[in-house]
Amino acid sequence: MKLTLLSFVLCSIFSTASWAANDKNDLASFHKEMGGCKSCHTQPGKVSDSETYENQQCKSCHGEYSALANPKLKLDPHASHLGDINCTSCHKGHEKPKLYCNECHSFKGLEMPFNSAQSKEPWDKGWDNDAISKAIAAGPKETTDVIVVGAGSAGFNAAIAAKKAGAQVVLLEKGPFSGGNSMLAAGGYNAVGTAQQKEHKVDDKIEWFVEDTMKGGRYANDPKLVQILAEQSADGIKWLESLGANMDDLKRSGGARVDRTHRPTGGLSVGPHIIDVLRKASVKEGVDTRLNSKVVKLVIDEDQKIVGVVVHGKHSGHYMIAAKSVVLATGGYGFNKEMVAFYRPTFKGMTSSNNITSTGDGIELAKAIGASMTDIDWVQAHPTVGKDSRILISETVRGVGAIMVNKDGNRFVSELTTRDKASDAILKQPEQYAWLVFDNELYKKAKMVQGYDHLDMLEKANTVSELAKITGMKESSLEKTVSNYNRYFKQGKDEEFAREQMPLPLEKAPFYAVKVAPGIHHTMGGVAIDTKAEVLDIQSKPLVGLFAAGEVTGGVHGYNRLGGNAVADTVIFGKIAGTNAAKHALETK
Ligand code: MEZ
Numbered sequence: 001m002k003l004t005l006l007s008f009v010l011c012s013i014f015s016t017a018s019w020a021a022n023d024k025n026d027l028a029s030f031h032k033e034m035g036g037c038k039s040c041h042t043q044p045g046k047v048s049d050s051e052t053y054e055n056q057q058c059k060s061c062h063g064e065y066s067a068l069a070n071p072k073l074k075l076d077p078h079a080s081h082l083g084d085i086n087c088t089s090c091h092k093g094h095e096k097p098k099l100y101c102n103e104c105h106s107f108k109g110l111e112m113p114f115n116s117a118q119s120k121e122p123w124d125k126g127w128d129n130d131a132i133s134k135a136i137a138a139g140p141k142e143t144t145d146v147i148v149v150g151a152g153s154a155g156f157n158a159a160i161a162a163k164k165a166g167a168q169v170v171l172l173e174k175g176p177f178s179g180g181n182s183m184l185a186a187g188g189y190n191a192v193g194t195a196q197q198k199e200h201k202v203d204d205k206i207e208w209f210v211e212d213t214m215k216g217g218r219y220a221n222d223p224k225l226v227q228i229l230a231e232q233s234a235d236g237i238k239w240l241e242s243l244g245a246n247m248d249d250l251k252r253s254g255g256a257r258v259d260r261t262h263r264p265t266g267g268l269s270v271g272p273h274i275i276d277v278l279r280k281a282s283v284k285e286g287v288d289t290r291l292n293s294k295v296v297k298l299v300i301d302e303d304q305k306i307v308g309v310v311v312h313g314k315h316s317g318h319y320m321i322a323a324k325s326v327v328l329a330t331g332g333y334g335f336n337k338e339m340v341a342f343y344r345p346t347f348k349g350m351t352s353s354n355n356i357t358s359t360g361d362g363i364e365l366a367k368a369i370g371a372s373m374t375d376i377d378w379v380q381a382h383p384t385v386g387k388d389s390r391i392l393i394s395e396t397v398r399g400v401g402a403i404m405v406n407k408d409g410n411r412f413v414s415e416l417t418t419r420d421k422a423s424d425a426i427l428k429q430p431e432q433y434a435w436l437v438f439d440n441e442l443y444k445k446a447k448m449v450q451g452y453d454h455l456d457m458l459e460k461a462n463t464v465s466e467l468a469k470i471t472g473m474k475e476s477s478l479e480k481t482v483s484n485y486n487r488y489f490k491q492g493k494d495e496e497f498a499r500e501q502m503p504l505p506l507e508k509a510p511f512y513a514v515k516v517a518p519g520i521h522h523t524m525g526g527v528a529i530d531t532k533a534e535v536l537d538i539q540s541k542p543l544v545g546l547f548a549a550g551e552v553t554g555g556v557h558g559y560n561r562l563g564g565n566a567v568a569d570t571v572i573f574g575k576i577a578g579t580n581a582a583k584h585a586l587e588t589k
Pocket of ligand 1: 187253393394396562563
């Protein structure tokens with residue numbers, strides 16, 4: 001498959017000739033010639049970790065992303081799902097730019113301005129115990145009520161909830177942009193008893209949500225946490241809506257008995273939407289969000305109570321912030337190859353659908369002060385990660401009607417089974433990959449599928465046999481598979497694999513296929529928490545002042561998470577953690 005995109009440019013005022021002509025050939029020297037260091041910095045050498053002033057300068061000159069997005073380009077990073085992030089995330093002033101898109105995609109031929117500039121050592125490589133000790137010995141440089149570590153959905157929800165509860169909040173994110181793994185969430189948010197379910201006449205019950213989640217997690221989940229997830233799920237939707245989200249579309253995810261996965265109208269991916277909403281809401285609430293700020297130590301006193309954190313800032317170096325409460329919302333370890341190999345050796349070397357920030361930092365930070373871990377070795381492989389990229393092909397595609405076949409064109413499992421079973425089934429097929437096959441009716445219905453097409457991930461043909469030829473499947477097998485499936489659709493019964501729901505037949509040309517294989521998707525285990533989102537020590541007592549929410553925790557999902565439960569988890573337990581962290585900080589002043 002060939003990507004048609006040949007190049008993109010930062011903004012229209014840069015011609016290739018002008019930025020390539022510079023002798024040092026980096027963004028800074030180009031601007032120096034245009035007006036000196038002050039065209040970007042207030043005072044060179046005094047740059048905040050978030051590079052806020054510098055980014056204001058970029059935008060004041062070049063405009064917002066909406067102005068920079070070039071409609072003539074097939075793919076334009078300025079209009080991508082990263083949303084409104086710092087320009088300097090990719091366009092570095094004094095070093096080679098970094099094309100973050102290619103951490104997940106494999107776009108060929110994308111050329112960035114100043115690409116021949118020199119690379120520098122990453123600012124955050126490795127632990128520096130000496131610098132950490134010095135920062136603690138020097139004492140806190142500042143004090144706040146609540147520190148939230150990690151600016152994905154759990155972190156933003158915790159920070160906003162803590163702020164609404166009256167606390168001063170600092171939100172620290174190690175990455176150059178916020179969003180974490182949540183930003184990549186495609187599917188949706190599971191909730192029961194919502195206005196949306198009522199409108200679609202979906203009959204659902206809290207008990208069913210609990211049962212489905214426990215069954216999906218092989219009954220290894222903490223039932224108290226699952227009960228909270230189900231009971232507070234509808235309130236979580238209302239909370240997101242109150243912050244500006246649209247969660248009006250409903251679909252079914254694997255392992256759920258009814259349609260309870262909520263997502264934006266038109267079937268858009270949920271993650272970029274809610275992260276955009278949460279970014280804006282946190283600004284409105286006055287959360288002090290700092291990017292390029294990695295927490296390297298949780299600081300406790302002699303009674304094991306939290307007294308703050310040590311931060312390693314990109315520009316400010318190591319410093320301590322004092323706080324009575326800290327919320328860990330650092331996400332899972334699905335992008336940390338060493339941790340995956342250690343905790344789940346059978347998944348060693350497997351691709352991952354996760355954001356590059358999912359490196360398990362919170363687990364290490366919490367372990368270092370005696371936190372207990374729950375199910376730390378349970379790692380979920382998502383069955384349908386793009387075979388030639390790290391892009392997740394959402395289970396929505398199966399939910400709205402796609403079938404899954406092996407390299408020969410034969411179905412081998414119910415497409416709606418839980419992820420662990422679907423992944424295991426693919427790994428038992430020849431060459432350990434599969435194809436999702438669907439028709440034009442589905443293509444028109446699911447906006448995200450049009451997005452995969454835009455990314456050139458789909459094979460397309462006018463007939464089923466032509467599709468088989470293009471993809472190397474056996475023509476007679478694929479034709480038989482499709483005609484059998486259409487018969488099952490008509491009779492309302494899948495005779496082979498008892499698929500519970502068949503929303504569409506596969507009849508309308510063109511027909512499509514996308515190649516998929518299992519990839520690390522979610523780490524179910526993590527720090528142990530109680531129902532107040534307090535982190536527990538190895539005697540199962542709360543570590544006073546430490547809270548956690550989202551994928552850094554264990555217990556909610558048991559051995560296998562259901563699709564749509566992660567986003568719900570981040571919102572519901574993010575809110576609980578933030579509210580209780582604020583309460584603790586304000587009451588112990
Ligand atoms: O919750 C998820 O991980 C999810 C629904 C993913 C997906 O396949 O879209």
